[in-house]
Amino acid sequence: MNRSIRKVAVLGSGIMGSRIACHFANIGVEVLLLDIVPKDLTDAEKAKGITTDHPAFRNRIVNDSFQATLKATPASLYSPAFASRIKLGNFDDNLADIKNYDWVIEVVVERLDIKRSLYEKVDALRKPGTLVTSNTSGIPIHLMAEGRSEDFRKNFAGTHFFNPPRYLRLLEIIPTADTDESVVDFLMHYGELFLGKTTVLCKDTPGFIANRLGIYALIQTIRVAEEMGLSVDEVDKLTGPVAGRPKSGTYRLSDVVGLDTTVHVANNLYASGEGKDESRDAFVLPEIMQKLFDNKWLGDKTGQGFYKKIKDDKGKSVILALDFKTLEYVPSGKVKFETLEGTKNISDVYKRFGALVAGKDKAGEFYRKTFADVFKYATFRIPEISDEIFRIDQAITAGFGWQYGLFETWDAIGVKNMLAIMESLDLKPAAWVYEMLAAGNESFYKVEHGKRLYYDIPSKSYKRIPGQDSFILLSNLSNNIVWKNAGANLYDIGDGILNLEFKSKMNTMGSEVIEGIQKGIGLAEKDFRGLVIGNEAVEAFSAGANLAMLFMYAVEQEFDEINLVISQFQQTMMRARYSSVPVVVAPHTLALGGGCELTLHADKVVAHAETYIGLVEFGVGLIPAGGGTKEMALRCSDMYQAGDPELNILQNAFMNIAQAKVSTSAYEAKAMNYLQDKDQIVLNRSRLIAEAKQAAIDLAENGYTQPKPRHDIKVQGKTGIALFLAGITQMRLANYISDHDAKIAGKLAYVINGGDLSYPQLVSEQYLIDLEREAFLSLCGEKKTLERMQGLLNGGKPPRN
Incomplete structure (x- = not known):
C-alpha cells in the first residue's frame, strides 16, 4: 500500500x-x-x-x-x-x-x-x-x-x-x-x-543490537577499571573523545542515563541469556555498580552517582568524583598517561587507535583489555543478533555516539594485529574471523569505486552496504581529490560538482582554508558547474576564523597584516557570493563566526537540522568583519516595507550579534535570519552533502546567473546610531555590560547603521565591509580585546572585562 x-x-x-x-x-x-x-x-x-x-x-x-x-x-x-x-x-x-x-x-x-x-x-x-x-x-x-x-x-x-x-x-x-x-x-x-x-x-533478541553490545561494553569497562585500580576521572578520559567517543565517557554516561536504567537492562540481559549467551555472566554487576545501586546513588536523577556536584565555599559549582576505596567524593584530578601524551599529535581518531592499543602504560593495557573483550563478544553475536557486521557498527555509532563501530575500530588497529592481542589475553573471537583471514581477506570493510563494502560472513565475500545511493561519503572518495593543501581537500563528486572539505582543527578558517575556497571557486568556474562546501567533521562545520593567528598579529601590533588578512577574508566571502557558478554551503553542528559568514554568502544553504549557527565575535571583543555585519544590514534592508518599524527589525539583528547568540537549531536560525526561506533543512546528517550537490545541480540547470554586487542597502545613519547608543548607555548604567562591552557595541551600532550619515540612505556592500574592517582593526588594538582572545585561546571563557 x-x-x-x-x-x-x-x-x-x-x-x-x-x-x-x-x-x-x-x-x-x-x-x-x-x-x-x-x-x-x-x-x-x-x-x-x-x-x-x-x-x-x-x-x-x-x-x-x-x-x-x-x-x-x-x-x-x-x-x-x-x-x-x-x-x-x-x-x-x-x-x-x-x-x-x-x-x-x-x-x-x-x-x-x-x-x-x-x-x-x-x-x-x-x-x-x-x-x-x-x-x-x-x-x-x-x-x-x-x-x-x-x-x-x-x-x-x-x-x-x-x-x-x-x-x-x-x-x-x-x-x-x-x-x-x-x-x-x-x-x-x-x-x-x-x-x-x-x-x-534488528532481530527480536534481548536488547536488540545497540543495548546488547553497548551495555556489555559499559559494564565490562567498569569491571576492567575496577581490576586495574583506575579512577573515575581516568576512565572517562580514556573512554572519551580521545577514543572517538562522547565527552561523557563511561561513568558520566551512566550518571546521565541513570544507573537504575543500566541495571534494569543488564538484569534483563542476564536473565534472558541462559543457554544462549556464552558471556552471560558479564552482565552480573561489578561490585561498585551494585554498591551504588544499593545506596540509591543512581546519577543525575538522585543528585549523585559516580559524580556529585556541590557548591564550594565561594558558591561556585564543583564536580567531585567517587573514590571507589572510600566511597567518598573527591575533587577531580588531572589525568595524564604516557600513551595519551604520545597520541596528542594524531588528530585523526581512526589513525590513533593503533597507537592507543600499543601503549606500554596502564592506558595501553586498558585499551587492549577492553577492546579485545568487546570485539570477541561482538563476533559471537553473529548471527544471533544480526547477520551483518555493518548493522552492529551502525547501531553502536548511532546509538551511543561513537565515531567508529566495533569492526571499524578493529580494522583501524589491523585485524591480524588485534587478533594477536586477543589471543594473548585468551579472548579468541568466533571461528568466522579466522576463516575470513585464512581466505586472504584482511579487513572487515573496504572501498571500491567510491562505495563501501563489508565482509559478508555467509557468502565469505564482500558486499556493498545497502542504502549508500542516498549518501555521498567523502571518506570513500579519496581517489577523487583534485586538489588539496594542509587545510582543505577538493573532491570531484560527480555530475559537474566540486566539494570543498575543510580539515583544519575545528575546521577554523586560516590561510589554507581561504586558499581552498578561492581555489574551489576558481576550478568550479573553469571546469565544473557548481561548488558545494561541506564536510563530515564530527565537532564543527567551522568554528570560525583562526583566532590564534589573529591574536599573534594583534599582540605584535601588525595592523597591516591584520588588515590584509581581513581584506582577503572579505574578498573570499564576496567571491563566494558573486561567483559565476552556484556555491552551496552545507553547515552542520557548529557554524560560528567565519563559518556563519560563509553560510550567509552562499547562493543556497543546505543545513542539517542540528546546526548551531551564529556571529560570535563579540565574545572575544570584536565584531563580525567577514561580511557578517554587512550581510545582516543587507537582509534587514530587504525586509523593510512601507510603514514597517525599520529600526525594530535592525535592532533584532544588532542584538543577535551583540549577545553572540547562537541558534539552537537550523529552524531557529531561520527565525534569526541566518537562514532564509530559499534555504533547505535536512534531518539526516548522512544525506547532507548529497542534498547540497543536488541543490547545486538544480541551480545550474535552472539557469543560474551570476549576481551583481548590491548598491541598494538601506541604512539608518545617525538616527539608528543614536537610538542604539541610548540603549547601550542604559545597559551600562544598569551594570548589565562592561565599559568594553559598551565600546564594542558602539562600534557594531556604527557599522550596522552605515556610519555617520546624516539621514537614512542607500549604500553599497563594499561601503559596509570597509566600515566592518575599520572597526575590527580598531578593536584589535584594544588591550581588553586581547585579554578576551587570550582567555579563549587558553581553554577558558573570555573574561568579562
Whole structure:
C-alpha cells in the first residue's frame, strides 16, 4: 500500500513518549499524545473546584509530562512554535480518535500485561492498515502481538528510539515473523529520510543490537577499571573523545542515563541469556555498580552517582568524583598517561587507535583489555543478533555516539594485529574471523569505486552496504581529490560538482582554508558547474576564523597584516557570493563566526537540522568583519516595507550579534535570519552533502546567473546610531555590560547603521565591509580585546572585562 504519514498517535507521555511526540512535530506531523486518567483529585484541584469530569483533571498526567518536556534542556523541539502541532488527551476520552491516525506508537510502562491490554483496545479502534509500533527496549516484540488480529500483526513492529530522540540518531526496527515486508521497508525508509535516523534492522533478541553490545561494553569497562585500580576521572578520559567517543565517557554516561536504567537492562540481559549467551555472566554487576545501586546513588536523577556536584565555599559549582576505596567524593584530578601524551599529535581518531592499543602504560593495557573483550563478544553475536557486521557498527555509532563501530575500530588497529592481542589475553573471537583471514581477506570493510563494502560472513565475500545511493561519503572518495593543501581537500563528486572539505582543527578558517575556497571557486568556474562546501567533521562545520593567528598579529601590533588578512577574508566571502557558478554551503553542528559568514554568502544553504549557527565575535571583543555585519544590514534592508518599524527589525539583528547568540537549531536560525526561506533543512546528517550537490545541480540547470554586487542597502545613519547608543548607555548604567562591552557595541551600532550619515540612505556592500574592517582593526588594538582572545585561546571563557 502507498503510505503517507500525516498524523501520529503516541500512547504514553513519559519522558520517551513526550520526546518522540516532539520529534514527529519537528518534521511537521500532527501528533496526538495520550496518557492515563489520574485516580484522584489533588488538593490543589479540589481548592479550585475542579471535578473528575474536568479536562484539567482528566489530562493532568499528559499535561504535566508534556510541560516538563517543554521546559527540559536540551530542547526536544526545533522551535517552541512546533508545540502547537501536538494535541493532548487521555486513553478514556480520546483513544477512539486513533481511527483517524496513520501510525500509533506505544510508549507505556514496560509491562507485558499492560501493553497487551492496551493493544486489545487499539486493535478494535484502528483502521485496517494502520501502523502500530512499540518503543519497548526490554520486552520481546512478538509477545506483544500475540492474540491480535491478522491485520494488526502484519502492520506491527518494534521501533526503538534512543533517548533523546531528537539528538540520538539510532532507530532500531524490529519486525516479527508476521510483520509484512512492505511495512519493514517503509519503516526503514521513513526513519532514515523523514526522521533523520540511522535505521538499523534488528532481530527480536534481548536488547536488540545497540543495548546488547553497548551495555556489555559499559559494564565490562567498569569491571576492567575496577581490576586495574583506575579512577573515575581516568576512565572517562580514556573512554572519551580521545577514543572517538562522547565527552561523557563511561561513568558520566551512566550518571546521565541513570544507573537504575543500566541495571534494569543488564538484569534483563542476564536473565534472558541462559543457554544462549556464552558471556552471560558479564552482565552480573561489578561490585561498585551494585554498591551504588544499593545506596540509591543512581546519577543525575538522585543528585549523585559516580559524580556529585556541590557548591564550594565561594558558591561556585564543583564536580567531585567517587573514590571507589572510600566511597567518598573527591575533587577531580588531572589525568595524564604516557600513551595519551604520545597520541596528542594524531588528530585523526581512526589513525590513533593503533597507537592507543600499543601503549606500554596502564592506558595501553586498558585499551587492549577492553577492546579485545568487546570485539570477541561482538563476533559471537553473529548471527544471533544480526547477520551483518555493518548493522552492529551502525547501531553502536548511532546509538551511543561513537565515531567508529566495533569492526571499524578493529580494522583501524589491523585485524591480524588485534587478533594477536586477543589471543594473548585468551579472548579468541568466533571461528568466522579466522576463516575470513585464512581466505586472504584482511579487513572487515573496504572501498571500491567510491562505495563501501563489508565482509559478508555467509557468502565469505564482500558486499556493498545497502542504502549508500542516498549518501555521498567523502571518506570513500579519496581517489577523487583534485586538489588539496594542509587545510582543505577538493573532491570531484560527480555530475559537474566540486566539494570543498575543510580539515583544519575545528575546521577554523586560516590561510589554507581561504586558499581552498578561492581555489574551489576558481576550478568550479573553469571546469565544473557548481561548488558545494561541506564536510563530515564530527565537532564543527567551522568554528570560525583562526583566532590564534589573529591574536599573534594583534599582540605584535601588525595592523597591516591584520588588515590584509581581513581584506582577503572579505574578498573570499564576496567571491563566494558573486561567483559565476552556484556555491552551496552545507553547515552542520557548529557554524560560528567565519563559518556563519560563509553560510550567509552562499547562493543556497543546505543545513542539517542540528546546526548551531551564529556571529560570535563579540565574545572575544570584536565584531563580525567577514561580511557578517554587512550581510545582516543587507537582509534587514530587504525586509523593510512601507510603514514597517525599520529600526525594530535592525535592532533584532544588532542584538543577535551583540549577545553572540547562537541558534539552537537550523529552524531557529531561520527565525534569526541566518537562514532564509530559499534555504533547505535536512534531518539526516548522512544525506547532507548529497542534498547540497543536488541543490547545486538544480541551480545550474535552472539557469543560474551570476549576481551583481548590491548598491541598494538601506541604512539608518545617525538616527539608528543614536537610538542604539541610548540603549547601550542604559545597559551600562544598569551594570548589565562592561565599559568594553559598551565600546564594542558602539562600534557594531556604527557599522550596522552605515556610519555617520546624516539621514537614512542607500549604500553599497563594499561601503559596509570597509566600515566592518575599520572597526575590527580598531578593536584589535584594544588591550581588553586581547585579554578576551587570550582567555579563549587558553581553554577558558573570555573574561568579562
